[in-house]
Amino acid sequence: MSGNPITDAVFQHTAKLSRLEIKPEESYIKDQLAQAAEYVEVLKELNTDNIIPTYQVNHKSNVLREDIVEASLSQELALSQAENTDNGYFKTTATIKK
Amino acid sequence: MTTLNQLTLKEAKEGLKSNKFSPTELTQSCLDRIKSLDKKLNSFVTVCEEDALKQAQSADIFLPLGGIPIAVKDNFLTKDIRTTASSRLLDNYIAQYDATTITKLKNAGAIIIGKTNLDAWAHGSSTETSDYGPTLNPWNPEHLPGGSSGGSAAAIAADETIISIGSETAGSIRQPASWCGVVGFKPTYGRVSRYGVIAMKSSTDSPGPICKTVDDAADVLEIMSGGDPYDATSINEAPWKKPEIRTNLNGLKIGLPLSYFPSQTQPEVKSSILSAVETLKKLGAQIIELPDVLDPKYSIAVYTILQRSEVSSNLARFDGIRYGHDRSFFGTEAKRRIMLGTYSLSAGYYNAYYLKAQKVRTLICQDFDKQFQKVDALIGPVSPTTALKLGATEGQSMFGEIQDMLVEPSSISGLPGISIPCGFDKVGLPIGLQIITPQKREDLVYQIAKLFEDNTEYHLQKPQL
Numbered sequence: 001m002s003g004n005p006i007t008d009a010v011f012q013h014t015a016k017l018s019r020l021e022i023k024p025e026e027s028y029i030k031d032q033l034a035q036a037a038e039y040v041e042v043l044k045e046l047n048t049d050n051i052i053p054t055y056q057v058n059h060k061s062n063v064l065r066e067d068i069v070e071a072s073l074s075q076e077l078a079l080s081q082a083e084n085t086d087n088g089y090f091k092t093t094a095t096i097k098k
Numbered sequence: 099m100t101t102l103n104q105l106t107l108k109e110a111k112e113g114l115k116s117n118k119f120s121p122t123e124l125t126q127s128c129l130d131r132i133k134s135l136d137k138k139l140n141s142f143v144t145v146c147e148e149d150a151l152k153q154a155q156s157a158d159i160f161l162p163l164g165g166i167p168i169a170v171k172d173n174f175l176t177k178d179i180r181t182t183a184s185s186r187l188l189d190n191y192i193a194q195y196d197a198t199t200i201t202k203l204k205n206a207g208a209i210i211i212g213k214t215n216l217d218a219w220a221h222g223s224s225t226e227t228s229d230y231g232p233t234l235n236p237w238n239p240e241h242l243p244g245g246s247s248g249g250s251a252a253a254i255a256a257d258e259t260i261i262s263i264g265s266e267t268a269g270s271i272r273q274p275a276s277w278c279g280v281v282g283f284k285p286t287y288g289r290v291s292r293y294g295v296i297a298m299k300s301s302t303d304s305p306g307p308i309c310k311t312v313d314d315a316a317d318v319l320e321i322m323s324g325g326d327p328y329d330a331t332s333i334n335e336a337p338w339k340k341p342e343i344r345t346n347l348n349g350l351k352i353g354l355p356l357s358y359f360p361s362q363t364q365p366e367v368k369s370s371i372l373s374a375v376e377t378l379k380k381l382g383a384q385i386i387e388l389p390d391v392l393d394p395k396y397s398i399a400v401y402t403i404l405q406r407s408e409v410s411s412n413l414a415r416f417d418g419i420r421y422g423h424d425r426s427f428f429g430t431e432a433k434r435r436i437m438l439g440t441y442s443l444s445a446g447y448y449n450a451y452y453l454k455a456q457k458v459r460t461l462i463c464q465d466f467d468k469q470f471q472k473v474d475a476l477i478g479p480v481s482p483t484t485a486l487k488l489g490a491t492e493g494q495s496m497f498g499e500i501q502d503m504l505v506e507p508s509s510i511s512g513l514p515g516i517s518i519p520c521g522f523d524k525v526g527l528p529i530g531l532q533i534i535t536p537q538k539r540e541d542l543v544y545q546i547a548k549l550f551e552d553n554t555e556y557h558l559q560k561p562q563l
Contacts, residue, residue, distance in 0.1 A: 042399050056301060057287050057510075058333060060330065073195065078194070080194065081420065082419065090420055
């Protein structure tokens with residue numbers, strides 16, 4: 001959390017991880033990320049040694065239910081909102097080259 | 099002359115039961131109001147005229163919300179009704195099932211009159227980032243309604259509906275309620291199921307009512323609340339029940355955190371809160387100034403990191419394969435938030451950002467625990483200012499975080515709170531008082547808010563439209 005960590009390479013890598021295409025006219029987002037990163041530096045003022053992180057405020061864990069099949073969406077309804085379907089399946093873009 | 103759309107929930111229920119008017123007349127009155135105003139205000143993304151009138155014809159008025167029109171924030175899934183989260187990415191999405199809250203409201207007889215505008219994906223505190231254009235504040239259309247539940251708050255203020263619901267992640271119920279001069283009740287995290295609410299920051303997302311009076315909000319919260327097997331973080335308890343009304347606040351200690359008056363606090367906001375302090379004192383409460391409540395500036399930073407991180411994860415599912423359009427349809431605000439979240443969670447930065455923020459969150463929770471050993475409840479302004487003008491968010495990448503600085507600490511800690519009208523600024527814009535209690539003490543939130551409302555008249559004032 002020091003200096004401006006958002007280099008062009010970091011910015012491009014973050015966009016790739018986010019699966020977002022950042023248009024040239026949106027490149028100002030990089031500066032805004034740096035501003036936010038700078039703002040949160042304020043947390044350094046607080047000592048958090050030996051402090052346990054709070055991921056969940058009502059302290060629940062491992063909430064399980066009986067392993068019983070329940071009614072769910074029909075195949076037709078599940079597919080109803082997809083732009084591309086094929087033979088009862090969702091159609092995705094290719095993820096592996098032939 | 100009072101028209102039906104202006105009625106409170108209590109008045110509407112009484113009128114229906116005594117056959118003064120029918121559910122159809124009540125629903126039509128709200129639809130007429132929407133038709134005459136909403137081109138200007140833009141509170142609604144979708145109006146369900148045909149369905150609403152059809153349901154009104156067969157409404158069972160003896161159900162708790164039988165025949166009552168409700169406006170629903172457009173991030174709650176509503177079966178067979180378009181649900182957009184105010185993003186063009188979901189412009190064509192027809193929900194395939196109902197959110198648990200919607201099921202409960204429908205079972206209670208409520209009639210969905212329409213889906214209300216919000217900041218796209220609930221990312222913001224202005225409703226200005228909606229892909230369907232901003233909602234305007236009914237008190238002054240040059241001003242913002244707040245957000246992200248700005249459409250629901252404006253619809254209540256403008257009497258376009260009898261009741262409404264919103265969702266709060268860090269201020270999104272209380273802040274628009276404050277800016278629109280209505281009542282916004284944010285329950286304890288987990289009190290109301292998140293199932294079927296388009297996820298924003300899952301560890302604080304809390305659905306709740308926005309209504310015309312404290313009693314109305316409490317009545318709607320009763321219906322919405324209760325454990326849900328479809329939401330693992332919901333509190334596995336029976337629905338919350340409204341407690342008895344108190345006749346005074348004798349014996350109650352209410353804390354006033356001095357750090358909740360930051361330097362940018364508008365003078366009229368401060369004077370209205372101090373006037374509310376005097377009202378609460380007259381009602382018997384002991385007011386204790388708290389000089390050592392953790393500065394809300396830390397909550398802004400914690401919220402910024404955690405919200406972005408959870409957003410980057412939650413919005414990863416929107417790939418245009420199963421529903422909606424592809425990721426090129428995300429607006430700039432969503433892209434900015436996803437990027438920062440991905441960055442703060444990515445290898446090499448996790449400890450410095452995400453983990454550090456979660457540890458500071460512990461300190462914020464501990465600070466509340468410490469304060470609640472001294473007092474029963476906390477009060478303060480909801481927002482440092484009254485409604486800002488349209489365009490205030492432009493170029494402000496942390497607009498929402500800074501606007502919501504006084505509600506972020508309690509949201510991060512999962513505490514219940516309410517915003518109730520407590521005054522007006524010199525140009526007539528409303529001011530909200532917030533009341534915060536320990537987790538699961540909505541009873542106390544209600545009792546203090548109800549008694550304050552019964553002894554003041556701010557909630558009776560209406561915008562001139």
